[in-house]
Amino acid sequence: MAARIDLTLDCMDAQLLAQFWKTALGYIDEPPPAPFETRAEWLAQFDLPDDESEDDGAWLCDPDGAGPRLSLLKVPEPKAAKNRLHIDVRVPGHGRPAERWARITRESERLVKAGGNVLEVFDGHHMVMADPEGNEFCVAAAAAED
Structure with missing residues (x-):
């Protein structure tokens, strides 16, 4: 187990x-x-x-x-370095690469409105973002089995 x-x-x-x-x-x-x-x-x-x-x-x-x-x-101390472990936010749905990328883009825009920031774009694949305190996470398409 x-x-x-x-x-x-x-x-x-x-x-x-x-x-x-x-x-x-x-x-x-x-x-x-x-x-x-x-x-x-x-x-x-x-x-x-x-x-x-x-x-x-x-x-x-x-x-x-x-x-x-x-x-x-x-905690009393601020974040000092890049995360060693991060969360991947998986956007549901399947389809052609352009459709998946459009969903990733919409999700990242929604999360920017919620206080996140886009740090790096891996065009067509995923985006690296940060929450309001700078903790990195990725926005990507769901895996085929999700």
Whole structure:
């Protein structure tokens, strides 16, 4: 049996990045673990330092349960280098190369409006983008089996 993974992204503003990644991935806020009714109730058990708050983290999930969970956690230091691991946002649909490229282009334009930036274009194949804090990700067509 394969292990399931969650992704954790260090950040400066968890709420800003949560909004971006919910838009990018179609994810939703993950409910707190049972038996807790709210995230604040769940966090209270950890006796957080006075300088930390509920807004310092965000927890997202795929509403269909297929994709990995995404945790966004505030850290004191800024991003300093290129990501060693990045997210690929796969645009659904098939068709001719020009049709796939048009979907990739539309998706990247949508994500720019949400606060992302295009860093590099590999014409006809994929685009390298960055979220509002500079974390790199790619926008590409879905694989044939998706």
